[in-house]
Amino acid sequence: MDAGVLYISVPYRTCGHLCCCGCGQEVVTPLSPAQWSFTYDGESVSLTPSIGNWSLPCQSHYWIRDGRVRWSRRYSPAEIDRNRDRDRRLLAQGPGSREPAQPSWLRRLLQFWRS
Template sequence: MSRRLEVDHRFVEELPAALKPGLVYISGTHNIAAHLCCCGCNEEIVTPLGKAGWTLHYDGQVTLSPSIGNGALACSSHYIIRESRIRWLSDMTESQHARAHARDHAAAQELNATQEPWLARALKVIFNWVR
């Protein structure tokens, strides 16, 4: 396996059936970025974008943050994609993976707790209007 040092990007509506190495696919429709692991193991990496996921910055080049930590994969690779270049970090340990997973889960729970269902918001507006 050979590690990549940079990536290119494609904006897509839907992800293709087979991802190509060295490309980050960005779908605004589904609010995700996806690529094959940059270590060369060819595992598919899907990063949800948004408050409980990754941040995508695009200025002709792609930056994803935080880092991509593949602690659940056999490769355990860990890297940052900044300005379409790969900055390699030391492989993720099991404890780092567990902490990252717990942090991601807590962020998703917090986001879900703060988002009121649309019906509840609509009923509040109607109730306040009638009062």
């Protein structure tokens, strides 16, 4: 693989790239409704959700948006564990499963005042 290139195989439902931190590790993301998906707007590609390389020594975390890397903050070991647990639950629930969105602080405040 070449650095800076996102390889997409629709027949094999997978994407691959070298870790964006520069460590040289290969990163493979399976494409499925319960895992990753990509969009192509005719010019650039976005991959959703973020890439959390928790199993790699670098533990890098980033988004691929509009053909560019957007870095995320470093997660603590506890946050990594929570993410892994959530991902396992969603994968077990099947295609199209998503974690319910957390209500915004404003919505929670309104709910508090209404109760």
